[in-house]
Amino acid sequence: MRILVVAERKETELRRVSLELAAIAKGLGESEIVEMAGERYSPLPFVAALAKKVEAEKPDLVLLGATLNGRDLGARLAARVGRAYAADVTELRADGSGLAVTKPMYAGKVRAKLRVPLPAVVSVRPGAIPLKEGAPAPQVAKLEADASAEELTFVKFAATASGGKRVSLAEARVIVSGGRGLKGPENWHLVEKLADALGAAVGASRAVTDAGWRPNEEQVGQTGKTVTPDLYIALGISGAIQHLAGMTSSKVIVAVNKDPDADIFKIADYGVVADVFEFVPAFTEAIKKARSS
Amino acid sequence: MKILIPLKQVPDSTVRVKVGADGKSIATEGITWSISPYDEYAIEMALERKDAEPSTVVAVVTVGPARSRDALRQALAMGCDEASLVTADETAPPLVVARALARIVSDAKPDLVLCGKQASDDDQGFVGPALADVLGWPHVSMLTKVVPTEGAVELWREVEGGHEVWKAPLPALGTVHKSEKEPRYPSLPGIMKAKKKEIPERDLAALGVDPSAPKLEVLSMEPPPSRGGGKIVKDGDAKQVAEQLALLLRDEAKVL
Numbered sequence: 001m002r003i004l005v006v007a008e009r010k011e012t013e014l015r016r017v018s019l020e021l022a023a024i025a026k027g028l029g030e031s032e033i034v035e036m037a038g039e040r041y042s043p044l045p046f047v048a049a050l051a052k053k054v055e056a057e058k059p060d061l062v063l064l065g066a067t068l069n070g071r072d073l074g075a076r077l078a079a080r081v082g083r084a085y086a087a088d089v090t091e092l093r094a095d096g097s098g099l100a101v102t103k104p105m106y107a108g109k110v111r112a113k114l115r116v117p118l119p120a121v122v123s124v125r126p127g128a129i130p131l132k133e134g135a136p137a138p139q140v141a142k143l144e145a146d147a148s149a150e151e152l153t154f155v156k157f158a159a160t161a162s163g164g165k166r167v168s169l170a171e172a173r174v175i176v177s178g179g180r181g182l183k184g185p186e187n188w189h190l191v192e193k194l195a196d197a198l199g200a201a202v203g204a205s206r207a208v209t210d211a212g213w214r215p216n217e218e219q220v221g222q223t224g225k226t227v228t229p230d231l232y233i234a235l236g237i238s239g240a241i242q243h244l245a246g247m248t249s250s251k252v253i254v255a256v257n258k259d260p261d262a263d264i265f266k267i268a269d270y271g272v273v274a275d276v277f278e279f280v281p282a283f284t285e286a287i288k289k290a291r292s293s
Numbered sequence: 294m295k296i297l298i299p300l301k302q303v304p305d306s307t308v309r310v311k312v313g314a315d316g317k318s319i320a321t322e323g324i325t326w327s328i329s330p331y332d333e334y335a336i337e338m339a340l341e342r343k344d345a346e347p348s349t350v351v352a353v354v355t356v357g358p359a360r361s362r363d364a365l366r367q368a369l370a371m372g373c374d375e376a377s378l379v380t381a382d383e384t385a386p387p388l389v390v391a392r393a394l395a396r397i398v399s400d401a402k403p404d405l406v407l408c409g410k411q412a413s414d415d416d417q418g419f420v421g422p423a424l425a426d427v428l429g430w431p432h433v434s435m436l437t438k439v440v441p442t443e444g445a446v447e448l449w450r451e452v453e454g455g456h457e458v459w460k461a462p463l464p465a466l467g468t469v470h471k472s473e474k475e476p477r478y479p480s481l482p483g484i485m486k487a488k489k490k491e492i493p494e495r496d497l498a499a500l501g502v503d504p505s506a507p508k509l510e511v512l513s514m515e516p517p518p519s520r521g522g523g524k525i526v527k528d529g530d531a532k533q534v535a536e537q538l539a540l541l542l543r544d545e546a547k548v549l
Contacts, residue, residue: 040457042459043422043425043431043432043433043434044431047426068434068435068452068453071418071434072418072422072434072435072468075417075418075419075421075422075423076422076423076425076426076432078419078423079388079391079419079422079423079426079427080426082388082506082507083507084507084508084509085387085417085419086417086509087411087416087417087418087419088416088417100512103416104416104517105414105415105416105514106303106304106310106319106413106414106416107306107413107416108416108517109309109310109516109517110310110312110319110514110515110516110517111514111515111516111517112511112513112514113511113512113513113514113515114509114510114511114512115509115510115512116509117507117508117509120507151431151461151462152431152433152459152460152461153459153460153461154457154458154459154460155447155458155459155460156457156458157455157456157457157458158449158455158456158457158458159454159455160454160455160456168453174548198549210475216437216451216470216471217451217453217454222306222330222413223306223330223331223334223413223471230548231542231546231548231549241306241307241309242306242307248517248520249517251548252542252546252548253520253523254538254542265522265525266520266522267520267522268520268522268523269520269523269524269546270523270524270526270538270541270542270546271522271523271524271525271526272525272526272527272534272538273525273527274531274534278531279531279534279535282531282532282534282535283535283538283539285532285535286532286535286536286538286539287539287542287549289536289539290536290539290540290542290543290549291543291549
């Protein structure tokens with residue numbers, strides 16, 4: 001099988017998911033890894049350049065990361081070249097003349113196994129097919145975006161107040177999320193300090209983003225982000241089904257809530273029935289101590 | 294300005310989705326169907342434009358089974374002006390749905406098409422960008438705000454750490470992540486008015502679009518692996534519990 005991998009960079013480093021894709025592609029057959037050259041993602045110039053390459057070289061499979069841009073680019077590219085498209089897959093293997101993939105459906109409430117006919121375009125969820133340690137750094141070629149295809153004008157970047165200093169939710173290995181139990185945005189330092197101690201990304205429940213305590217981009221769950229970190233810590237989150245759908249595939253789940261009957265405890269690996277205001281500062285100190293000894 | 298929203302009817306987000314007896318689809322008996330949440334945000338975004346500029350016309354369309362009529366009726370009750378239904382088998386491939394929608398767009402001639410960023414049944418996010426591609430229109434994904442300007446539109450796209458703001462010539466397409474406000478509930482007069490509105494219906498076959506497209510085949514469906522409730526750590530005061538938990542995470546779960 002011949003595979004074209006579309007890699008992405010965050011600032012100077014290749015995204016971890018791109019390294020994961022390189023390793024998956026290597027296991028499937030003969031692969032080429034390209035990275036789009038261009039200041040920022042824009043669908044038309046990226047699709048035009050990639051479609052030209054795909055039509056000329058006819059790889060059996062185009063792999064992208066199921067990131068914000070990867071999912072958008074993959075969908076439009078698949079439409080342009082008339083290929084099958086599967087988004088956000090969490091498992092994938094060759095299956096006769098096609099691929100067998102697993103992907104979440106119904107906002108994560110169902111796992112579907114699908115057969116994808118080749119040729120195809122597939123986006124893979126970051127972290128779902130983890131990298132083995134010591135995988136060699138992939139060779140990445142630059143592919144120039146077709147600027148003549150652009151019809152949009154970039155106006156500006158408007159940063160959110162808390163913007164961009166932390167690890168992104170989608171790729172984070174550890175996430176600390178806060179819910180209504182935190183009682184207000186002024187208490188978010190509790191969540192942030194624990195996240196800092198863990199090198200974690202910060203998330204929130206929908207109640208919190210709807211109330212405007214935190215920006216929408218931090219929402220975990222249905223209509224927010226679906227995440228699969230190694231460690232998910234839910235602080236003061238009761239566990240509405242829409243929230244659970246977005247984080248139930250996390251490897252280890254920790255829940256802190258003062259209500260012992262909260263639904264979040266039904267899926268947590270470790271639970272603490274406590275007041276977040278009392279417990280979280282102590283836990284932050286304990287994490288620092290455990291990580292340094 | 295005319296805004297068209299292609300919507301999809303899916304199981305309501307409060308439904309505990311279960312796998313059906315065939316192991317390849319979900320059990321649909323007795324479940325509540327609703328407008329897919331991101332499509333609802335798209336409708337709200339369009340209706341906010343209409344609130345600001347009452348001459349705005351908001352139309353909705355769906356390509357799907359006959360039951361989707363209820364979702365269109367719901368959109369009318371929220372305040373949309375027009376609705377139409379293209380009846381199609383649920384398994385119609387997304388590319389064919391995109392072609393059918395492109396035909397509707399060519400007839401309706403909207404300035405702006407807003408799609409939800411993905412339907413919360415297949416979670417694919419294919420039809421929006423595919424529709425833009427069939428139409429040959431530019432598109433911007435992950436919208437949280439739309440601001441009309443002279444002959445164009447400013448589209449706010451949520452990305453890591455903030456928003457990219459793009460200016461698109463009209464007509465253009467956007468896929469919606471969130472509206473500024475929560476989707477409105479239908480008002481009683483809205484419901485009454487919606488009851489009287491006609492929802493014209495056509496069959497997919499009558500549109501004469503190319504029905505050939507690659508198709509994904511569902512081999513099986515299963516619930517996500519169940520997670521039993523785990524350990525409750527409770528011995529001692531906050532500090533002692535915190536220390537036990539930190540050590541469990543480090544030495545037992547090995548995630549620190």
